[in-house]
Amino acid sequence: GQQVMQIPQYQHVQEGEDFTTYCNSSTTLSNIQWYKQRPGGHPVFLIQLVKSGEVKKQKRLTFQFGEAKKNSSLHITATQTTDVGTYFCAVGSGNNRLAFGKGNQVVVIP
Amino acid sequence: DSGVTQTPKHLITATGQRVTLRCSPRSGDLSVYWYQQSLDQGLQFLIQYYNGEERAKGNILERFSAQQFPDLHSELNLSSLELGDSALYFCASSVSTRHTDTQYFGPGTRLTVL
Numbered sequence: 001g002q003q004v005m006q007i008p009q010y011q012h013v014q015e016g017e018d019f020t021t022y023c024n025s026s027t028t029l030s031n032i033q034w035y036k037q038r039p040g041g042h043p044v045f046l047i048q049l050v051k052s053g054e055v056k057k058q059k060r061l062t063f064q065f066g067e068a069k070k071n072s073s074l075h076i077t078a079t080q081t082t083d084v085g086t087y088f089c090a091v092g093s094g095n096n097r098l099a100f101g102k103g104n105q106v107v108v109i110p
Numbered sequence: 111d112s113g114v115t116q117t118p119k120h121l122i123t124a125t126g127q128r129v130t131l132r133c134s135p136r137s138g139d140l141s142v143y144w145y146q147q148s149l150d151q152g153l154q155f156l157i158q159y160y161n162g163e164e165r166a167k168g169n170i171l172e173r174f175s176a177q178q179f180p181d182l183h184s185e186l187n188l189s190s191l192e193l194g195d196s197a198l199y200f201c202a203s204s205v206s207t208r209h210t211d212t213q214y215f216g217p218g219t220r221l222t223v224l
Binding site: 042093 | 155166213
């Protein structure tokens with residue numbers, strides 16, 4: 001099945017700064033989804049990207065799907081303590097089963 | 111609150127035992143997915159049911175089985191438990207099986223095998 005690699009695995013971010021997390025695949029993806037999991041919580045759907053070069057914004061979060069549909073990024077501006085957690089990208093394949101990346105664990109330094 | 115419920119929240123058992131994890135999907139969702147989250151393997155897809163029928167299988171061990179009942183709730187049965195089965199087990203649901211359908215995750219069941 002399709003696999004995605006996430007980089008970096010861990011990030012320490014100063015409150016107020018920006019950061020980006022990346023998701024890469026060696027194959028062309030039909031779609032990509034992003035989830036956030038707070039410490040002790042469950043994955044929560046953030047967004048789905050389907051079109052080549054698509055850019056979507058949710059307040060301080062900007063999601064991008066590469067032109068070749070092989071990579072995606074999530075950029076967060078003005079980081080807040082509520083941004084702490086693990087950000088996963090996932091690829092939906094047959095019957096909507098999701099293949100998750102290993103995640104990017106983000107720690108926010110106040 | 112995603113609308114997906116899972117019971118129990120925590121489960122502690124011994125090796126060799128059998129346990130059943132239960133999931134109730136969001137109202138109106140026909141598709142149920144089970145995922146296992148462990149530190150070394152991350153989030154792994156186990157199995158999917160749609161309207162009572164098995165639709166897809168992932169990395170699910172033969173010691174594990176699942177079913178979806180007519181009222182659409184699902185159960186994941188884990189038998190002959192081993193230490194390595196200790197993990198968080200999540201259930202998710204979606205309206206159908208289209209790859210554009212959003213999956214809503216339950217709070218999970220933390221299984222500890224001693």
